[in-house]
Amino acid sequence: MSLLDFITRMLGKDVDPPSKTVAKERLRLVLVHDRVNVSPKLLQALKEDLIRVISDYMEIDESALEVSLSSESDSVALVANIPVLKMKRTFRA
Amino acid sequence: MGEVIVITSGKGGVGKTTTTANIGTALAVLGHKVALVDTDIGLRNLDVVLGLENRIVYDIVDVTSGHCRLKQALIKDKRFEGLFLLPAAQTKEKTAVNPQQMIALCQDLKKEFDYCIIDCPAGIEQGFKNAIAGAEKAVVVTTPEVSAVRDADRIIGLLEAAELREPKLVVNRIRPEMVKKGDMMDIDDMIDILAVDLLGVVPEDETIVVSTNRGEPAVLDSESKAGAAYRNIARRIAGEDVPLMNLDGEEGLMERLKRFFGFRRG
Numbered sequence: 267m268s269l270l271d272f273i274t275r276m277l278g279k280d281v282d283p284p285s286k287t288v289a290k291e292r293l294r295l296v297l298v299h300d301r302v303n304v305s306p307k308l309l310q311a312l313k314e315d316l317i318r319v320i321s322d323y324m325e326i327d328e329s330a331l332e333v334s335l336s337s338e339s340d341s342v343a344l345v346a347n348i349p350v351l352k353m354k355r356t357f358r359a
Numbered sequence: 360m361g362e363v364i365v366i367t368s369g370k371g372g373v374g375k376t377t378t379t380a381n382i383g384t385a386l387a388v389l390g391h392k393v394a395l396v397d398t399d400i401g402l403r404n405l406d407v408v409l410g411l412e413n414r415i416v417y418d419i420v421d422v423t424s425g426h427c428r429l430k431q432a433l434i435k436d437k438r439f440e441g442l443f444l445l446p447a448a449q450t451k452e453k454t455a456v457n458p459q460q461m462i463a464l465c466q467d468l469k470k471e472f473d474y475c476i477i478d479c480p481a482g483i484e485q486g487f488k489n490a491i492a493g494a495e496k497a498v499v500v501t502t503p504e505v506s507a508v509r510d511a512d513r514i515i516g517l518l519e520a521a522e523l524r525e526p527k528l529v530v531n532r533i534r535p536e537m538v539k540k541g542d543m544m545d546i547d548d549m550i551d552i553l554a555v556d557l558l559g560v561v562p563e564d565e566t567i568v569v570s571t572n573r574g575e576p577a578v579l580d581s582e583s584k585a586g587a588a589y590r591n592i593a594r595r596i597a598g599e600d601v602p603l604m605n606l607d608g609e610e611g612l613m614e615r616l617k618r619f620f621g622f623r624r625g
Binding site for chain 1: 504505508509512513516538540541542543544545548551552
């Protein structure tokens with residue numbers, strides 16, 4: 267830690283995170299995408315599981331179902347677009 | 360029957376060839392019979408790192424294509440009992456060898472040697488596929504940089520897809536003083552990201568440059584820190600429990616060792 271960093275910290279001001287923290291965070295995000303690309307099978311399997319679960323509660327348009335990962339600057343989200351055709355009045359618990 | 364281990368990384372320049380040369384030499388010094396195989400066709404380098412460049416007559420393509428027998432192509436390192444090199448071809452294409460030929464070659468080498476260590480080319484194309492085809496175990500070399508760690512992650516995925524489960528990680532060129540300042544990822548960061556077991560940590564060390572200049576692997580230099588780290592890695596490959604070396608008083612290394620190698624003390 268440099269003297270300047272030390273003084274800033276003593277004064278209670280925000281210090282930039284160490285560069286290794288930045289590196290780790292950037293890697294974490296980029297690897298989420300890399301790993302999905304390595305296995306498109308994973309997204310396909312997830313899609314099929316989603317269809318199975320949701321079909322217990324509502325009728326969905328399976329052909330129009332879209333699942334993807336979207337990344338913001340500091341997070342990654344699983345985004346599913348699932349058109350609903352009909353709600354079921356009853357459901358099997 | 361011996362063991363076939365591929366040394367890979369994805370990214371170039373992280374130290375695959377240096378790691379192969381040093382692990383192989385250290386295993387030979389420990390008394391094992393070792394064959395080092397350079398699969399980087401067109402860009403061969405393991406021969407110069409080992410100081411054997413003047414003794415090449417035949418190469419890997421001569422063997423796989425049947426132009427010579429395996430024994431004719433294997434160069435015996437006169438300095439150590441039991442160390443042999445099968446050099447890559449320098450003037451051919453990667454496609455001069457195919458994965459089936461590599462599997463057959465590794466089968467033959469396993470009969471003669473305790474360890475067959477394969478130096479993999481950078482990249483994920485044909486050369487990589489050839490190098491891993493006959494391997495039973497994989498060592499992934501990385502450095503503490505985002506580019507190298509990212510490529511290592513991709514390689515680990517491809518190794519697992521090719522049924523080479525549980526690759527082991529070597530973190531090369533770590534600089535303890537930068538880690539201390541928070542300007543370099545530490546071992547725990549990389550283990551956390553890559554989710555693989557650690558085989559060893561090699562510090563950045565100028566003696567590597569000197570040893571490569573001379574064609575004498577650093578494991579032979581008792582003063583070299585990197586050499587000591589590679590000797591430890593070789594002993595771990597041979598099944599010994601060896602603690603991680605203390606890199607400038609970095610704390611927690613012993614704890615990590617216990618976790619990864621089941622090492623217990625008192």
